[in-house]
Amino acid sequence: MASGCDLILAARWLATQDDARGVIENAAVAVKDGLVAAVGPRSEVEASWSAPKTLDLGRSCILPGLINTHGHAAMTVFRGLEDDLPLMDWLTKHIFPVERQLTREVVYLGSLLAAAEMIRTGTTCFTDMYLFEEETARAVDACGLRAVLGDGIFAVPQCAYTRPDEVWPILADFAAAWKGHPRIRPGYMAHSVYLTPPDMLVRAYETACREEALFCLHLAETRAETDNCLRDYGRRPAAHLEALGLLSPRSLLVHCVDLDAADLPLIAASGAHVSHCPKSNLKLASGVAPVPAMRAAGINVALGTDGAASNNSLDLFSEMGFAALLHKGVTLDPLAVPAQTALDMATRNAAGALAWPELGALAPGRAADLIALDLAEPGLQPVYNPVSQAVYAASGSQVLLTMVAGKILYRDGRFETIDLPSLLREIEGVAAWVRARLV
Ligand SMILES: [Zn+2]
The missing domain is CATH 3.20.20.140 (Metal-dependent hydrolases)
Known part of the structure; x- marks a missing residue:
């Protein structure tokens, strides 16, 4: 019988950044209580874990944040x-x-x-x-x-x-x-x-x-x-x-x-x-x-x-x-x-x-701090090696989803915790303040 978790994220690729630097195709990660509960092939994760919701991130690559x-x-x-x-x-x-x-x-x-x-x-x-x-x-x-x-x-x-x-x-x-x-x-x-x-x-x-x-x-x-x-x-x-x-x-x-x-x-x-x-x-x-x-x-x-x-x-x-x-x-x-x-x-x-061993890789028991890079972008296709794509071809603006401690902070153009339009208005005021102080 499957164990319960909070959310399952599925994607075409997942780079674990574990000791073996495993890259999994058709992957999923189960998130529970802010931690990674499981990571592996989607079929295996979904057979062992059940969640109220599965988020299918399509042709993206999940990476540790x-x-x-x-x-x-x-x-x-x-x-x-x-x-x-x-x-x-x-x-x-x-x-x-x-x-x-x-x-x-x-x-x-x-x-x-x-x-x-x-x-x-x-x-x-x-x-x-x-x-x-x-x-x-x-x-x-x-x-x-x-x-x-x-x-x-x-x-x-x-x-x-x-x-x-x-x-x-x-x-x-x-x-x-x-x-x-x-x-x-x-x-x-x-x-x-x-x-x-x-x-x-x-x-x-x-x-x-x-x-x-x-x-x-x-x-x-x-x-x-x-x-x-x-x-x-x-x-x-x-x-x-x-x-x-x-x-x-x-x-x-x-x-x-x-x-x-x-x-x-x-x-x-x-x-x-x-x-x-x-x-x-x-x-x-x-x-x-x-x-x-x-x-x-x-x-x-x-x-x-x-x-x-x-x-x-x-x-x-x-x-x-x-x-x-x-x-x-x-x-x-x-x-x-x-x-x-x-x-x-x-x-x-x-x-x-930083002596923060829960971070930096995706494995059971690690923090659910992760991102999804959208490899469906024209400039990131075709994909032979998602790590090469992330380093040589991608930009941060191609990130589709950002999660910290199991909580989604950004997804598909939407900030969940920051009111961006109001922040940008405040920043215009700050820029005027800085300009007024230049010698
Ligand atoms: Zn510095």
Whole structure:
């Protein structure tokens, strides 16, 4: 006799992203209590499970929801503002002056716009480091996404706190408010070795350890960062973290563009993870992270978009395509980052980096965080290999359905948790507010 479940989703293809990277044709997944109850050939799933409803997704491919391991969600409000500048000019002359005046409401609306974009383009979980993170958490709570969130920890006065010391009570309040939430985890997000002094880095890491939470920072984003770190501390950024005792499997290092041959074994031996953000690194002309060398050294590499101001998109399908193509061009090796590796970086590697083992693959007992990519689109036919299609041919706008914890957040052009027309009206007001604050 068949067991009961909440919903069965059926599709022509399903990429499990399990250890065997199984791709099932004529597949189905049974969802119960927010988890995957079963996954397999449709005939087998339907023989063992009964649901009040079966959703037939036709010629689509069901995938685990994509996971964005680095971003600043509310920076959607700066998308397309003053592009094409050097990183430090862009930050200090354009972004920081407006950020210093940010309000809670702008952060909430920017976060909700980011959430809408991520839901629309197949991202089900993300990490975020910004200001007034409480507002980002409110947006995530309301829209149904999953996230690891934390206020940026740095010694620069800005809108959320003016003295560095003031960040610790903000972080404690945030953890008290959100710890134990089924979809939101507090994280400890130091900005970087250049904006976060050693004592703050150490305190952030120690707090993360005590709270069993993620520790994250931008690291080795540019050659200039390395030069300044050598000047100030006599060590390269990765060695600086090592010397402070901050490299471990709890550490997520964002960018890692400027690594040398000695940095790689240091990071690999520590078990720290890397968030690779190829489009942001290209747009800000920071360089290209040595991802094939990192992988050869045994480092777990995941994918991130960075904020919408430096990308300018939060579409992880685009990011997977860039990751897969960029390293072939740089290394002249067509096997440098295969399509399967790019998909791994956006799913199971990311789940490992966030220490969230219920995510990143579709198997019984895992979270029912999944998406359906519509392969009936002309540009995605014919289908020999759905993973190749997802990485090299698809865009996030071809996602048909997005589900988190068993709940459908988007389907066929319809947002279930976000009132998009009213959000877009509010965002027009935010854009006028930003324009009025430009120097
Ligand atoms: Zn960033």
